[in-house]
Ligand SMILES: Nc1ncnc2c1ncn2[C@@H]1O[C@H](COP(=O)(O)OP(=O)(O)O)[C@@H](O)[C@H]1O
């Protein structure tokens with residue numbers, strides 16, 4: 355029988371049972387949807403919970419620190435106890451100075467160690483040991499770095515100094531740089547190394563021209579983490595740089611003030627002027643770390659036009 | 662089939678480099694650790710030709726290719742008995758620096774592997790390694806033109822090499838390999854990760870490159886070998902003792918495909934196994 359035959363009685367097409375149709379629409383009441391919605395809500399709640407203290411601290415620092423912010427703060431020395439006015443200029447310079455010294459020690463050292471661990475002998479016992487040591491060191495209480503630097507530098511030179519402070523901070527920075535840089539180096543695809551070797555690159559050329567440039571963004575992140583940590587450390591500086599009421603000046607062999615120690619010293623005194631200054635110092639510290647971050651991103655981003 | 666028979670088919674071994682021979686390769690045994698990967702393979706590669714290595718996967722095509730520029734040196738446990746004469750000089754001689762060997766032999770890998778740097782820097786890489794004193798920009802342009810990719814990238818030389826498509830990346834890698842003007846270009850399944858159109862482009866490119874370079878290409882695609890190669894070497898795996906690869910037959914491509922001497926070759930090119 356042909357379908358076009360008008361005379362033939364319409365053969366009832368066997369109706370497809372409705373039940374068999376695929377159910378593709380999303381059902382809001384299904385167990386799966388409810389569970390998914392509940393988990394999303396939970397995750398959101400936890401995120402808010404975790405970020406609340408962070409943002410409230412930041413908020414407090416901005417409000418309280420911002421209240422007393424004025425340009426003269428950066429060119430004046432701290433006030434004597436109970437006196438009005440004064441500034442945190444020497445602490446800003448001291449922090450920048452000591453973090454710079456620490457970075458000058460820790461970044462090259464850390465990256466070279468990472469090249470060994472990540473590139474030259476990734477499976478050797480020496481690398482495993484070095485990696486393990488670095489992991490332990492990242493968890494070390496920072497006061498130990500201070501005590502160590504006190505013994506090695508302060509006692510040996512007979513004076514508290516920016517050098518001792520920088521050295522103590524470097525001890526804290528090295529393991530962070532080593533671990534992040536080693537991971538970054540190992541993350542460089544093997545096929546890129548092969549390409550370079552195939553072109554006749556020596557081992558050191560592979561490292562300098564391919565591995566390090568490719569790993570650079572990740573290494574930079576590690577360095578910035580380390581800088582942020584060093585800039586905010588107080589305990590190691592109490593043993594090494596102490597505090598000083600005057601500007602640091604070459605050869606930097608006197609005690610040196612820093613923002614972290616200034617905050618520590620000023621936040622516990624009964625003089626509102628100094629307490630306010632501690633808040634401002636905290637704000638300046640945060641901005642300083644942020645600015646370093648941004649500058650580093652811009653500078654390294656510009657030198658490598660890979661985008 | 663015995664190894665001796667396969668050697669005899671190649672013809673007289675050319676120990677001294679004869680007129681057109683660029684590479685004279687003899688692999689008696691090649692081990693990775695305790696594993697005998699390749700044995701009894703001898704072939705000589707003629708200047709200005711394209712030579713294809715074909716055979717089932719795991720038969721040692723890549724291994725044989727990587728012997729020719731000492732890339733196998735990187736693999737732990739690699740041991741080699743034999744010789745590879747490049748213009749009459751044994752590159753496995755103790756006095757030879759593998760780095761110097763690789764600077765004269767370009768290599769293109771199975772997966773496109775541009776560096777995470779700009780297109781320009783990718784191509785200039787080899788020039789930089791060789792401390793090239795001339796006009797780097799001109800050389801880069803010339804290499805990109807030779808690799809038939811200049812028109813596609815000339816306006817974005819500062820973009821990352823990784824921003825290109827797979828086929829473009831592979832041609833970038835070819836440009837990078839030929840920028841230093843090597844005598845020989847080794848290609849290990851350069852099209853296996855590419856679509857048919859990109860594959861065609863690379864094949865066409867090889868005809869152009871043949872005028873300046875001697876090319877050795879590994880391919881699992883017999884049609885490709887038939888299309889591009891002047892000479893073809895067929896490798897097979899001997900499963901009787903381990904899985905050792907060896908050269909079964911080597912000759913003109915037309916002879917290998919139309920008039921194979923060995924029954925294994927005959928079955929393989931007829932597609933009776935893969
Ligand atoms: N790095 C290596 N270490 C150990 N064995 C390897 C290595 N590379 C290849 N082989 C072995 O050598 C044999 C030949 O490999 P390969 O040359 O890659 O074959 P093909 O390229 O023909 O597919 C295979 O059995 C493979 O498992």
Ligand SMILES: [Mg+2]
Pocket residue numbers: 722723724849850879
């Ligand atoms: Mg292979």
